[in-house]
Amino acid sequence: MEWANELMWPLTAWHWLALGLILLSIEMAVGTFDLLWIAIAAGVTAIFAAIAPAGLSDWQGQLIFFAAAATGLLILGRTVFAGMRRLVSDHPTLNQRMNRTIGQRALVVSGFSGGMGRVKLGDTEWSAETMDGSNPGEGTSVVVEETNGNILRIRIAG
Incomplete structure (x- = not known):
């Protein structure tokens, strides 16, 4: 199990990028728009992990940053971008x-x-x-x- 610890810790930008891509793939399959914001938060956390100073980019800092980004983006997506969930057609009578x-x-x-x-x-x-x-x-x-x-x-x- 030592190899698992070496693989996961310390968390790197690549881990967050992989998580973001996995969540984005799942979002494309289900289309809820909720996972989209969490996937974006993972992508932003990847950037944070790559450029943040050593004291802030340890795994605890990355998890805190991800939690804050995911929460903020999810709230933003549910309020400001709520219109993305509605299906608006240029041709409302198409196939009707x-x-x-x-x-x-x-x-x-x-x-x-x-x-x-x-x-x-x-x-x-x-x-x-x-x-x-x-x-x-x-x-x-x-x-x-x-x-x-x-x-x-x-x-x-x-």
Whole structure:
């Protein structure tokens, strides 16, 4: 076991760099953003271990520096950079075909009964239901308000 002590102590910049890369690899697999900040703290600690004076860069100093850096960066990541966790899309309706129909005009192709009927939107006929339970006649212009599965929820265009 003496070889293990020689391998780990004293801690060097290479140990911290390896820890940072391992944590970064795990972060890439899980995507929580929490390990990202700890990996960055390990990288900063590697720089600290490489350039700090001998009295500060012993293993206790490195661990204290790492703990402070990890805590600070984790708090910073949870507050200032909290927006990184939200998924923001340039195309919010990408792969959501039904949501792309909202706000579009359609034409009733068969009279409604009980608030249900069919409309033509573009070159496709869709099942539809009225928002207010009305029964628009054939040829009436309607607007898609929302969707429910593959059913368009419409209102009469005004």
